[in-house]
Amino acid sequence: MPRPPSPLLDRPTIARAALAELDARETFTMPGLAKSLGVAVSSLYHHVKGREEVIELVRGSIAESMNSDVDWSGEWRECVAEWVRAYRNAFGAHPALVRVLTRQTVAAPGILASYDNLASALRDAGFVDSDLLHIITVLDTLALGSALDVAAPDDVWSTEGLAADSPLAVAVAAAPRGSERADAAFELGLGLILDGLERRRRPNHEGPSPRAS
């Protein structure tokens, strides 16, 4: 079936199939992708340059789903918290994707727009320009690290070789398991960071500058 009248493939379709493959099998391959789309492997290369571009496609599609979740009108602390939660949830829902993504540079425009919104909210909150990127990096580290943590096995630390009363074994026994554990740690980290930021904020700042878009 060469050159069908209307194309069988397009980039969004490939992105969707790759994400589904990733969710189902923890990884994806070009042959697997082609098979799930009912198409020859070589056909994929008419729409993407290679496997890496497929990954970037998936990153972009996730970004869109996350942008719509954030409401930027409101107190800065709440905006930032919402952004980090949206980020962590969007990627936390696809842990295999996160592991694949950490190998590549951020290029998807949707993601960049999202970071731009965050930078804007922080600036309006009274943080100085020279601190902005460091704050963003810390929040990014938290969100991505926590998204990976969602994917962690139920028992992150194997306490088999430890004495039952060793501090680590006690700590593991006292904490919840699975997603409850990951959620609690994430909220703790987020709270600690936001509290610390609040205390370091330029004190006498009253709100967004008048010419902010």
Next chain:
Amino acid sequence: MPRPPSPLLDRPTIARAALAELDARETFTMPGLAKSLGVAVSSLYHHVKGREEVIELVRGSIAESMNSDVDWSGEWRECVAEWVRAYRNAFGAHPALVRVLTRQTVAAPGILASYDNLASALRDAGFVDSDLLHIITVLDTLALGSALDVAAPDDVWSTEGLAADSPLAVAVAAAPRGSERADAAFELGLGLILDGLERRRRPNHEGPSPRAS
């Protein structure tokens, strides 16, 4: 050359070669590893069960180098800071390894001992058992996320498509580059988290319990 009088291979040697390969080429393959050791690929399988076990071997070897760096006698805040820094530096020096490691569970005993020391220091500092694992998870997320950040390209966010006065572009322009940027963000995050922990610590705690080992 079958069955040489003294073995050509052992596990520590394999671990060293794998780390070198990882540092040099961002990834490692079993054929590449065998070649660098001057040995047939199939020989490796007499010492390790497969590629995954090689990775776990490397994790363990890094753990050892990190444990010796921490001095646990001192004020808790300094101990914890030292631990997180040692962690981040040990893995930050081998970014490709970090990306490979996030796919696997923690099993290396050296790493477990290190977490146990951390749990002990936190308990002595007055944190309650039910918070310990969440605190450890937050510190872990910071260290590992920051280690990945060390590996990030010089320009993490491509500002090409953005207006020069967009908040993100301004933030990028105002921040240092490369390892200086990653270091500053790491220290900011660590400071924020430790400050927040200090304020949430059980207030009237005076030091390690007498029967602490």
Next chain:
DNA sequence: ACCTGAACACCGTTCAAGT
């Protein structure tokens, strides 16, 4: 026990050939 070479079932990518 420890090394080898050959074999197996995979990968990602390219390319001439079709319409």
Next chain:
DNA sequence: ACCTGAACACCGTTCAAGT
């Protein structure tokens, strides 16, 4: 432009054969 099948240079793993 868009799909195909065949080919290429790789992977990780297994296994019978050697000493």
